[in-house]
Amino acid sequence: MSVDPLLLTLVAGLVGLGLGVSGMAAFRASEAQRLRLLYEDEPSLPDGAAEVLSIIGRAYVIVDAIDGVVRASPAAYAFGLVRGHTVVHSELLDLTARVRRDGVIEQQQLELPRGPFGQGTIVVQARVAALGAEYILILADDRTEITRSEEIRNDFVANVSHELKTPVGAISLLAEAIQDAAEDEVAVRRFAQRMHKESGRLSALVQDIIELSRLQGADVVRRGKAVDINAVVAEAVDRNKLPAESKQIDIVVGGSVPAPVYGDRDLLMTAFRNLIDNAIRYSPEGTRVGVGVRSRDGLVQVSVTDQGTGITPEEQERIFERFYRIDAARSRQTGGTGLGLSIVKHVVSNHGGEVTVWSQAGQGSTFTVRLPEMEVSADDDTATGGSVPAVAKEGVVQGSDRKSVKKGSTAAHEQGVKA
Numbered sequence: 487m488s489v490d491p492l493l494l495t496l497v498a499g500l501v502g503l504g505l506g507v508s509g510m511a512a513f514r515a516s517e518a519q520r521l522r523l524l525y526e527d528e529p530s531l532p533d534g535a536a537e538v539l540s541i542i543g544r545a546y547v548i549v550d551a552i553d554g555v556v557r558a559s560p561a562a563y564a565f566g567l568v569r570g571h572t573v574v575h576s577e578l579l580d581l582t583a584r585v586r587r588d589g590v591i592e593q594q595q596l597e598l599p600r601g602p603f604g605q606g607t608i609v610v611q612a613r614v615a616a617l618g619a620e621y622i623l624i625l626a627d628d629r630t631e632i633t634r635s636e637e638i639r640n641d642f643v644a645n646v647s648h649e650l651k652t653p654v655g656a657i658s659l660l661a662e663a664i665q666d667a668a669e670d671e672v673a674v675r676r677f678a679q680r681m682h683k684e685s686g687r688l689s690a691l692v693q694d695i696i697e698l699s700r701l702q703g704a705d706v707v708r709r710g711k712a713v714d715i716n717a718v719v720a721e722a723v724d725r726n727k728l729p730a731e732s733k734q735i736d737i738v739v740g741g742s743v744p745a746p747v748y749g750d751r752d753l754l755m756t757a758f759r760n761l762i763d764n765a766i767r768y769s770p771e772g773t774r775v776g777v778g779v780r781s782r783d784g785l786v787q788v789s790v791t792d793q794g795t796g797i798t799p800e801e802q803e804r805i806f807e808r809f810y811r812i813d814a815a816r817s818r819q820t821g822g823t824g825l826g827l828s829i830v831k832h833v834v835s836n837h838g839g840e841v842t843v844w845s846q847a848g849q850g851s852t853f854t855v856r857l858p859e860m861e862v863s864a865d866d867d868t869a870t871g872g873s874v875p876a877v878a879k880e881g882v883v884q885g886s887d888r889k890s891v892k893k894g895s896t897a898a899h900e901q902g903v904k905a
């Protein structure tokens with residue numbers, strides 16, 4: 487049986503047309519899907535989740551079933567929790583795995599390395615929970631500063647308790663000894679002298695604690711005035727004359743500055759008094775303490791130099807810590823509380839300045855305070871404080887990098903020795 491060629495041609499044309507229409511429809515469907523995925527702003531999240539996350543004020547990360555980052559806040563990247571589309575820390579991934587397995591909210595405080603090279607750490611309060619049926623939400627609250635402050639406070643309380651216990655216990659024992667030796671006049675006088683020394687040490691410790699407490703509430707920017715550093719240094723020297731004379735130590739002052747600084751006069755006087763007192767305590771008898779005052783690069787610089795035994799590089803890193811003593815036995819003998827240099831650092835920092843130390847074994851030490859000069863215009867009244875300078879508002883010392891600090895400290899030491 488023969489088939490009409492015309493009929494075959496017609497059937498083939500109809501089949502080709504059908505295939506072409508089907509292919510075009512499939513292409514259009516595929517293109518529509520591709521465009522929808524291309525312009526889709528965000529993965530599909532439960533209703534309202536995006537709005538809530540935008541106002542919670544915490545760093546957040548949303549991961550999928552294989553812990554790929556679906557979305558993360560800028561803070562999560564800033565904290566170093568996320569890099570690219572990956573959660574960096576295995577501790578967080580362990581929490582997501584437990585939530586995915588148990589369906590229970592997990593919460594834990596973690597100390598995590600910060601940065602790609604693990605430089606420094608960050609303490610975060612992490613809370614991990616399921617977000618819908620597909621995602622896991624990680625919330626992170628930065629508690630680094632809070633944790634550090636709590637540790638400092640706890641250490642401070644523990645140290646104060648220990649420091650107070652020593653003189654109080656000594657006074658109690660000496661009182662008992664006086665009572666037992668009431669008939670021995672020589673012994674009573676000896677114990678009474680010891681008691682007087684311990685009570686003086688206790689009084690100095692309490693005074694330093696009060697000073698530290700006062701520093702916490704000091705608002706130098708709002709309550710400060712123009713301060714003549716020359717007069718402050720002269721008063722600090724005068725207050726240390728008696729302890730210096732008792733050790734036959736000469737205090738030699740050299741230099742002066744024309745410009746005032748902006749701040750609290752009493753706090754600055756306390757800082758310089760502590761620096762000079764520290765130099766006297768740790769200087770041998772019959773030596774000299776030099777105090778140099780000068781102006782350099784818009785900064786008022788005060789250097790206090792002693793001729794003591796010096797401070798090792800390792801100890802220089804810690805001498806400004808509260809209650810840290812290089813030689814605890816010697817500090818008890820000299821009556822040091824371990825708070826003097828800490829007070830100096832707090833005062834200087836509150837005035838937008840810095841304090842550094844230069845020291846070598848056998849060559850003594852030089853402590854240098856740098857404070858920003860106050861620019862006083864013709865219309866300003868120096869006696870009342872004038873206007874608050876910009877550098878005091880910012881609380882930052884300009885124009886001194888670490889290299890210049892080292893050189894400046896060395897030069898200040900040499901100047902103090904020559905004074």
